[in-house]
Amino acid sequence: MGQIExxxxxxxxxxxxxxxxxxxxxxATAGRFTxxxxxxxxxxxxxxxxxxxxxxxxxxxxxxxxxxGQRYMTAVVKLFGPLTRNYYVRALLHLALSVPxxxxxxxxxxxxxxxxxxxxxxxxxxxxx
Amino acid sequence: MGNWVVNHWFSxxxxxxxxxxxxxxxxxxxxxxxxxxxxxxxxxxxxFCSRTLRKQLDHNLTFHKLVAxxxxxxxxxxxxxxxxxxxxxxxxxQATDGSLASILSSLSHHEKEEGPWLNPxxxxxxxxxxxxxxxxxxxxxxxxxxxxILMVTSATKFIRRSYFEVFWYTHHLFIFYILGLGIHGIxxxxxxxxxxxxxxxxxxxxxxxxxxxxxxxxxxRRPRFEGHPPESWKWILAPVILYIFxxxxxxxxxxxxxVITKVVMHPSKVLELQMKKRGFSxxxxxxxxxxxxxxxxxxxxxxxxxxxxxxxxxxIHIRAAGDWxxxxxxxxxxxxxxxxxxEVDGPFGTVSEDVFQYEVAMLVGAGIGVTPFASILxxxxxxFQRADHDLKTQKIYFYWICRETGAFSWFNDLLxxxxxxxxxxxxxxxxxxxxxxxxxxxxxxxxxxLNFDKATDIVTGLKQKTSFGRPMWDNEFSTIATSxxxxxxxxxxxxxxxxxxSLRKCCHRYSSLDPRKVQFYFNKENF
Numbered sequence: 001m002g003q004i005e006x007x008x009x010x011x012x013x014x015x016x017x018x019x020x021x022x023x024x025x026x027x028a029t030a031g032r033f034t035x036x037x038x039x040x041x042x043x044x045x046x047x048x049x050x051x052x053x054x055x056x057x058x059x060x061x062x063x064x065x066x067x068x069g070q071r072y073m074t075a076v077v078k079l080f081g082p083l084t085r086n087y088y089v090r091a092l093l094h095l096a097l098s099v100p101x102x103x104x105x106x107x108x109x110x111x112x113x114x115x116x117x118x119x120x121x122x123x124x125x126x127x128x129x
Numbered sequence: 130m131g132n133w134v135v136n137h138w139f140s141x142x143x144x145x146x147x148x149x150x151x152x153x154x155x156x157x158x159x160x161x162x163x164x165x166x167x168x169x170x171x172x173x174x175x176x177f178c179s180r181t182l183r184k185q186l187d188h189n190l191t192f193h194k195l196v197a198x199x200x201x202x203x204x205x206x207x208x209x210x211x212x213x214x215x216x217x218x219x220x221x222x223q224a225t226d227g228s229l230a231s232i233l234s235s236l237s238h239h240e241k242e243e244g245p246w247l248n249p250x251x252x253x254x255x256x257x258x259x260x261x262x263x264x265x266x267x268x269x270x271x272x273x274x275x276x277x278i279l280m281v282t283s284a285t286k287f288i289r290r291s292y293f294e295v296f297w298y299t300h301h302l303f304i305f306y307i308l309g310l311g312i313h314g315i316x317x318x319x320x321x322x323x324x325x326x327x328x329x330x331x332x333x334x335x336x337x338x339x340x341x342x343x344x345x346x347x348x349x350r351r352p353r354f355e356g357h358p359p360e361s362w363k364w365i366l367a368p369v370i371l372y373i374f375x376x377x378x379x380x381x382x383x384x385x386x387x388v389i390t391k392v393v394m395h396p397s398k399v400l401e402l403q404m405k406k407r408g409f410s411x412x413x414x415x416x417x418x419x420x421x422x423x424x425x426x427x428x429x430x431x432x433x434x435x436x437x438x439x440x441x442x443x444x445i446h447i448r449a450a451g452d453w454x455x456x457x458x459x460x461x462x463x464x465x466x467x468x469x470x471x472e473v474d475g476p477f478g479t480v481s482e483d484v485f486q487y488e489v490a491m492l493v494g495a496g497i498g499v500t501p502f503a504s505i506l507x508x509x510x511x512x513f514q515r516a517d518h519d520l521k522t523q524k525i526y527f528y529w530i531c532r533e534t535g536a537f538s539w540f541n542d543l544l545x546x547x548x549x550x551x552x553x554x555x556x557x558x559x560x561x562x563x564x565x566x567x568x569x570x571x572x573x574x575x576x577x578x579l580n581f582d583k584a585t586d587i588v589t590g591l592k593q594k595t596s597f598g599r600p601m602w603d604n605e606f607s608t609i610a611t612s613x614x615x616x617x618x619x620x621x622x623x624x625x626x627x628x629x630x631s632l633r634k635c636c637h638r639y640s641s642l643d644p645r646k647v648q649f650y651f652n653k654e655n656f
Contacts, residue, residue, distance in 0.1 A: 003452065004292045012282040020278070027209050033216045056287075065287055105257045106212050109271070113278055 005059055007087060010120035014053040014094060017117055021046030021101055021110030028106035035104055042107040045097045049114065052077060052084065088125035094118035144195075151199070197281070204277060208270070215250075215257040222250045229339045236351065245326075245353030249318045265316040269309035276302040276309070294428075307369060310361050317356015326353040383420065383474040390442055392461055392468070395539040398449040400458045401435075403442045406473055411438055412482065413508045414501045417445065417475030424456045424469070433500040434476060437507035446500065446539055483652055485512065485520050487619030491609065491649075493632065495530045495624030499540055502527065502623065506560070510547060513559065526561045526609060528600055530624070532568035569597040602631055606639040610647045620651045 021042045028039025055074040058064050077084050084090065098114035101107035122128075224231040234248035250260055261267035282288075283299040322332070335342070335349035342351050391403040411434055418429040430453060432445040449455045460469045484490055484505055494502045506527065512520040531537065544562060551557055566573070574597055609618060620636055622629055629651075636649035 004295060006295070008291065009283055009288055009295050012285055012288060013279070016278060016282045023205065023209075027212055031213055031216055033212070034219070059291065062291060105215065105261055108258070109208070109274060109278075112271070112275055116275075116279070 003061065005061075005124075006120050007057065007124045008059065010087075010117050010124065011053055011056060013120060014049060014114065014117035017094075017098075017110055017113035018046045018049035018053060020113055021049065021107060024101070024104075024107035024110050028104055031106075033104065033106060038100060038104040039106060042101045042104070042110060045101060046110065049094070049097060052090075086125070087121045088127055091118045091121035091125055094121065197284075200277065201281065204274060208274065211270075215260065218248050218250045219257050222248055222255075223253045227340070229336065232339055232342075233352075236354075245323070245351075245355070247320050247352075247354045264318060266313055266318050269313045273306050273309035273313070276305045280306070307365060310365060312359070314357070314359030314361055317358070319357045320354040321357060323353050323355045326350075379474050383418075383472045385473075387471050387473050389468055389471065394458075394462065395446070395542075397535045397538055398458060399537075399539050400447045400461055401444055401539065402447065402461075402471075403436070403444040404471070404473065405442050409443060409473075409476075411436075411443055411476045413438065413484065413504045415476035415478040415504075417443075417473050417477070419445065420472040420474070421453075421457055421460070421469055422472070424460065425453060428453055429474065430454070431477075433504070435500060435503040437504055437511055439508060439511035446503075448497075483619060484621055485509070485522060487650075488521055488616045489524050489526070489609070489613050489618040490522050491526045491528070491605075491618055491620040493528045493530070493620070493622045493624060493628070495622075495628055496532070498623030499529055499531065499537060500623075502529075503540060503543055505621075506543065506547065510550070513556075514554075524559065524561065524613070526563075526605075528563050528565065528605070530565040530567060530599065530628075533566065563600070564595045565600050566595055566597050567599055573597070602635045603638075606635045606649070610639045610641075610649075614647055615645065616647055618647065618649045620649055622651075 023046075025039040025042030025044075025046060027033075028036050029043065033039065051073055054067060055070040055077055056064060056067050082089070094114050095118040098111040098118065101114075102111040218234070221228075221230040221234040224234070234250070236246050236248070249264065250257070261271065280300055280302050283296050289296045322330075329350040330342070330352045332352075335352075338347065338349060341347045342349050385406055385408065388405045389402055390405055391401075393401040393403075395401060414433075416431050416433045418431050420429045432447060434443055435446050436442060436444040447454055447457060449458050457469075460466075484492070485508075492502055492505065494500075506525075509520065509522060509525065511517075513522075529540075547560060551559055577595070577597070620632055622632055633651045636651040639647070640649045641647050
């Protein structure tokens with residue numbers, strides 16, 4: 001069990017959270033729910049998270065299956081160097097991004113999922129062990 | 130196309146009926162909420178409601194995944210619909226325009242008799258978030274959805290293949306999902322008018338005069354509502370009972386004593402275990418789950434059975450391919466300590482009995498996919514020796530494709546012994562096998578060229594010479610078609626999907642249009 005690279009699962013979880021944020025945001029904005037501007041934020045945050053998490057990182061051990069067409073996004077993500085490479089920064093970033101979406105029921109699911117992804121990244125970042 | 134229909138008509142029919150049922154039930158429930166009088170007032174506030182429908186039946190992995198996709202789709206629809214519902218309930222609650230919707234919303238949460246209310250949002254200050262997290266439906270909904278999402282993200286092919294434990298243990302969150310689903314509807318938030326109330330206030334007659342409901346002389350009293358009883362338990366009760374029964378059965382089976390009769394260490398770190406267990410009976414192509422408590426209490430690993438049903442023991446060949454297998458092999462290698470205890474669950478898997486029904490069989494095993502063929506070839510051989518009448522097979526063409534034979538040298542030995550036995554019985558033509566090494570280099574090829582004249586192959590030691598590279602299926606199929614112009618040929622594959630596609634294409638191409646002439650049937654059983 002010590003060989004498991006949890007960051008790979010965190011990546012899948014964060015990608016799913018991005019999609020959920022986008023969906024919730026669209027519902028809230030289209031339905032003009034109360035405080036729907038949080039929904040607009042959620043769409044933007046969701047798109048950002050999806051773009052960031054789309055390139056799958058290379059596994060430490062074994063072969064990695066790239067996601068289709070990920071090299072274009074990889075070039076952009078690499079530009080930010082340690083900001084995107086470091087899992088601790090990523091964990092904090094996801095946590096911060098998830099908070100505003102928590103104010104609206106339509107997007108609160110996205111908040112929960114992104115927070116879970118953030119938690120897994122935090123565990124992997126080596127901050128605790 | 131014709132061949133596809135013949136091979137798949139049952140699955141296609143089953144899926145069509147299941148999908149049709151789903152569509153029918155959805156439309157039925159939808160129309161009920163959309164049209165029935167009972168929900169007239171409910172619709173006044175909400176517009177319309179939609180329901181999640183799902184059905185659970187687990188026959189194999191493909192169906193499981195299909196059901197999972199449907200669950201995800203319906204969950205999304207369900208959540209979005211309820212988001213709109215809550216938004217409209219909230220708006221109606223806060224409306225002060227004296228419309229029908231706002232009057233209905235203010236209906237009695239304070240009358241204590243069973244709460245004939247319609248709008249779950251009890252006061253204008255209550256937020257939808259508050260109602261979500263304090264109602265049974267809302268809370269269970271959130272828990273269920275998070276469990277579902279975690280299950281799905283850990284079940285992607287990449288995670289399953291690379292980190293199986295993450296998938297396996299996370300997937301057990303389904304317990305929370307099922308529990309949540311069972312109690313999701315208990316609160317009765319979706320409400321319709323009571324029968325009694327319909328007599329005093331039928332919407333067709335009274336809806337328009339809603340401002341006068343409180344007047345003493347009006348014929349219409351205030352409508353009263355009751356919660357719709359929960360229905361999800363009806364869907365999940367039978368499958369859950371079946372599942373619990375199956376787990377108990379598997380636990381009981383796994384507790385039965387397994388006696389290890391023989392341990393063989395093959396070269397290239399392959400461990401063969403021959404075992405006996407009371408009441409164990411297997412068929413060709415099946416697999417078992419093995420657990421070794423001294424290595425890991427909770428891990429169960431699948432292994433294809435490599436023995437034939439005709440033998441009085443069952444065996445598996447274990448290759449070192451990860452933590453658990455390496456630890457197991459090390460545990461058995463130690464001569465001093467006693468043999469570790471193992472538990473066995475199974476056998477599982479679709480039986481490949483069809484192999485014996487074809488006059489001519491083409492068996493293709495690629496890489497690790499060669500393991501079920503050990504069982505099949507051995508069984509065919511036993512049946513042949515005993516002149517078993519169930520065996521219709523007259524000729525077998527076996528294709529073994531792998532990068533290098535090192536890990537399967539034990540299979541090599543099996544082929545050698547089969548070769549010898551056939552010679553002794555004078556039946557050299559029965560089994561025709563070709564070995565294709567796809568991971569060759571110029572050294573190996575050069576060596577082979579130099580030793581061209583030798584009777585046995587230098588790579589494998591078999592009489593049959595090894596070929597290098599991939600088989601040219603067109604040649605193979607046309608040769609077989611010419612040699613057996615009137616036979617039905619069964620093609621069996623255990624290997625990658627791309628290979629399945631090529632083989633299926635060849636089957637269609639080389640099957641004669643005349644049904645009396647040669648026909649190739651591709652069998653898509655999963656080994």
